[in-house]
Amino acid sequence: MKNYDFIPQNYSVHYEQTSAVWDLSDAFLKLIPFDHEALVFCCIGTDRSTGDALGPIIGSQLNSAFSFPFRIVGTLEQPLHALNLIEKQEQLHMEFQNPFIIAIDACLGESDAIGSILLHQxxxxPGKAVKKQLPPVGNISVKGIVNVGGFMEATVLQNTRLHLTYSMGDKIVRALMLAWQRHLLKDKNNGNQNRNHTNARKQIGYADFR
Incomplete structure (x- = not known):
């Protein structure tokens, strides 16, 4: 059973923070059930807008990483956006009986929060920033604040610096990859401990452990 207590309702870290990748990987380790049989990453957005490209950038990088074995929906080549979101969700629920979905998307916020990466249980x-009515997505949310909200949101997203979007996406990808590797290492260590314990029982004798 995972311990969710360490993550507040809205956990955030700035992408330029020195320990951003490690801190995010800690959060991902506690929130994401990497051993779930139907773990899916839905990376929402479009490559037609520099600010809204956060999800597709992350999706493309994860999809090209052979060491990250999970289902990725939403890439620069095949974006997951307002026009196909409902259809893709229906397909996922037809393909998997009970998928656990990590939803990733860009968002707008206060000026002093730009560059923050938010994790939410x-x-x-999706589309809320530009006043679109779309169904909720995900068991866990990962959002990156790429620009200021409150006025002409679609234009603001289209005029967001690609450098910011790409840099934030890079940190999220690295943190997810690190969390996955740490999960594998933890499982390996636990397996070694269990094997050592079993061997000790055989060598010493079961009666000694009653």
Whole structure:
């Protein structure tokens, strides 16, 4: 059973923070059930907008990483956006009986929060920043604040610096990869401990452990 207590309702870290990748990997380790049989990463957004490309950038990088074996929906080549989101969700639930979905998307916020990466227990609401009504997505939400919200949101997203979007996506990808590798290492260490314990029982005798 995972311990969710260490993550507040809205956990955030700035992408330029020195320990951003490690801190994010800690959060991902505690929130993401990497051993779930139907773990899916839905990377929402479009390559037609520099600010809204955060999800597709992350999806493409994860999809090209052979050491990251999970299902990725939403890439620069095949974006997951407002026009196909409902269809893709239906397909996922037909393909998997009970998928656990990590939803990733860009968002807008206060000026002093630009560059922050937010983790939230529960779904995100894609298109909310540009006043689109779309169904919620995800068991866990990962959002990157790429620009200021409150006025002409679509234009703001289209005029966001690609450098910011790419840099934030890079940190999220590295943190997810690190969390996955740490999960594998933890499982390996636990397996070694279990084997050592079993060997000790055989060598010493079961009666000694009653």
């Amino acid at each position: 529960g779904p995100l609401y």
